[in-house]
Amino acid sequence: MSPRKSAAESRRTRDRIIDRSIAIASVEGLDGLTIGRLATDLGMSKAGVLGHFGTKEALQLASLDGASSIFSRAVWEPAARTAPGLARLRDICEYWITYLEREHGAFPGGCFFTTAAVEFDARVGPIRDAVVRRSTLWRRRLANEIRYAVEAGELPPGTDPDQLVFELIGLYTGLNQAIQLFADPQAQDRTRRALTRLLAPAPGSAPAPGAAPAPEPGAVQEPGAAQGPGAAR
Amino acid sequence: MSPRKSAAESRRTRDRIIDRSIAIASVEGLDGLTIGRLATDLGMSKAGVLGHFGTKEALQLASLDGASSIFSRAVWEPAARTAPGLARLRDICEYWITYLEREHGAFPGGCFFTTAAVEFDARVGPIRDAVVRRSTLWRRRLANEIRYAVEAGELPPGTDPDQLVFELIGLYTGLNQAIQLFADPQAQDRTRRALTRLLAPAPGSAPAPGAAPAPEPGAVQEPGAAQGPGAAR
DNA sequence: CAATATAGCAACCGATCGGTCGGAAGCTAA
DNA sequence: TTAGCTTCCGACCGATCGGTTGCTATATTG
Numbered sequence: 001m002s003p004r005k006s007a008a009e010s011r012r013t014r015d016r017i018i019d020r021s022i023a024i025a026s027v028e029g030l031d032g033l034t035i036g037r038l039a040t041d042l043g044m045s046k047a048g049v050l051g052h053f054g055t056k057e058a059l060q061l062a063s064l065d066g067a068s069s070i071f072s073r074a075v076w077e078p079a080a081r082t083a084p085g086l087a088r089l090r091d092i093c094e095y096w097i098t099y100l101e102r103e104h105g106a107f108p109g110g111c112f113f114t115t116a117a118v119e120f121d122a123r124v125g126p127i128r129d130a131v132v133r134r135s136t137l138w139r140r141r142l143a144n145e146i147r148y149a150v151e152a153g154e155l156p157p158g159t160d161p162d163q164l165v166f167e168l169i170g171l172y173t174g175l176n177q178a179i180q181l182f183a184d185p186q187a188q189d190r191t192r193r194a195l196t197r198l199l200a201p202a203p204g205s206a207p208a209p210g211a212a213p214a215p216e217p218g219a220v221q222e223p224g225a226a227q228g229p230g231a232a233r
Numbered sequence: 234m235s236p237r238k239s240a241a242e243s244r245r246t247r248d249r250i251i252d253r254s255i256a257i258a259s260v261e262g263l264d265g266l267t268i269g270r271l272a273t274d275l276g277m278s279k280a281g282v283l284g285h286f287g288t289k290e291a292l293q294l295a296s297l298d299g300a301s302s303i304f305s306r307a308v309w310e311p312a313a314r315t316a317p318g319l320a321r322l323r324d325i326c327e328y329w330i331t332y333l334e335r336e337h338g339a340f341p342g343g344c345f346f347t348t349a350a351v352e353f354d355a356r357v358g359p360i361r362d363a364v365v366r367r368s369t370l371w372r373r374r375l376a377n378e379i380r381y382a383v384e385a386g387e388l389p390p391g392t393d394p395d396q397l398v399f400e401l402i403g404l405y406t407g408l409n410q411a412i413q414l415f416a417d418p419q420a421q422d423r424t425r426r427a428l429t430r431l432l433a434p435a436p437g438s439a440p441a442p443g444a445a446p447a448p449e450p451g452a453v454q455e456p457g458a459a460q461g462p463g464a465a466r
Numbered sequence: 467c468a469a470t471a472t473a474g475c476a477a478c479c480g481a482t483c484g485g486t487c488g489g490a491a492g493c494t495a496a
Numbered sequence: 497t498t499a500g501c502t503t504c505c506g507a508c509c510g511a512t513c514g515g516t517t518g519c520t521a522t523a524t525t526g
Binding site for chain 3: 242267268269279280283287288289
Binding site: 026027028029031032108109110114115117118119121122123131132135136162163166167169170171172173174175177178180181182186187190193194 | 259260261262264265341342343347348350351352354355356364365368369395396399400402403404405406407408410411413414415419420423426427
């Protein structure tokens with residue numbers, strides 16, 4: 001009806017498309033996303049939508065990019081202000097929990113990357129590659145943070161960063177499932193409880209309080225801090 | 234070309250359809266599965282395929298049922314022969330690892346239920362309900378086994394079964410991702426290493442060897458068994 | 467103001483989607 | 497042998513898929 005054309009206006013439209021695309025894809029999957037549905041939701045024509053990207057695959061990749069920014073802004077950036085090491089690692093984990101909460105509203109259908117990873121983990125092509133790349137970057141960032149914490153003596157010596165990353169990824173994938181599939185109100189607490197064990201400080205290091213947004217005070221059992229000296233990570 | 238019709242023959246055809254359907258859906262998702270593709274793969278007509286189920290949704294539900302049997306046969310049934318408690322729990326976990334291995338060939342695209350759970354975790358309808366139901370049954374079965382082990386004194390008293398289930402589910406979801414998305418050859422070992430910590434026996438109980446298919450002998454670090462007395466799972 | 471570039475639309479393309487229908491082929495029961 | 501039931505096929509349905517093609521209307525550039 002009313003073709004706008006300024007460069008700035010065009011970019012805003014593009015962003016609107018990507019935002020909506022992310023919302024749809026987080027529920028229906030990147031493949032379940034259709035141009036027609038997207039156009040209807042936005043009150044545009046299919047050609048108008050597709051004109052910004054050329055192909056559906058390009059749109060999917062752009063959505064992945066946009067989702068990546070959202071994740072980064074919600075989890076990494078706020079934690080990046082904290083000093084590196086265990087403190088920052090704990091911040092990351094706490095922001096990560098918040099990011100996955102339904103109320104956070106980043107993605108109506110749960111973590112976009114979990115969905116995309118499972119959706120494309122058995123296929124080949126540019127989208128799978130992009131998912132693998134982003135996921136690898138995140139794993140690497142986590143591993144670096146862990147390595148730093150170990151070298152600083154905040155985590156037990158002998159801790160295997162990749163092993164800890166492996167367990168963290170699993171933990172958060174499980175958290176996402178508990179929230180989305182079961183709407184489990186205890187999921188966050190369970191995650192924090194697992195974290196106090198996974199991220200228990202090295203025996204000799206500083207008592208470790210402060211820093212992180214408090215890993216819950218008045219919980220049940222679980223001594224948490226104190227742990228057998230040899231029980232690495 | 235050649236319509237067969239005996240009741241037994243019909244059932245065999247139905248099973249063939251479901252088998253193929255499971256294979257496709259584990260890669261493309263239950264939604265990505267199409268009648269046309271299925272018919273082509275099986276050398277049948279679309280009507281011939283759909284005639285056995287009526288609707289695509291019924292076919293999807295039947296596939297979920299079939300996948301459930303495969304999982305049960307691969308993980309639960311072999312472990313059910315072991316005496317209940319920690320020993321059986323360890324068996325379950327070991328068979329569960331085998332089941333997820335690419336070479337196992339149960340599902341070419343990785344665990345059918347992980348895929349289905351993520352695919353439908355943000356939707357409503359009979360399929361999501363079925364996924365939730367099956368997943369809940371499995372969680373309950375695990376929790377029961379854990380509860381038994383705790384009461385038998387094989388796991389530390391104060392262990393929260395649901396918490397341990399939560400962490401196990403996450404661990405195996407992570408394993409599935411590591412295998413499918415990263416083809417990580419160390420994923421199985423990492424899972425076993427995490428398991429030795431999660432399923433560490435209660436301090437006072439029997440030394441716990443034997444029983445399970447050996448949770449790896451000559452590994453690196455990680456004392457494993459010994460753990461602070463208070464550090465409940 | 468004129469020329470160019472582009473955002474967006476309506477209409478359309480072939481392909482495929484889930485699903486229906488009538489009939490052909492063969493099993494089973496009377 | 498015949499009647500009825502079931503399996504399966506080929507052809508077809510309307511809807512939707514991703515994508516293309518002119519075209520209009522505006523913004524920008526000169």
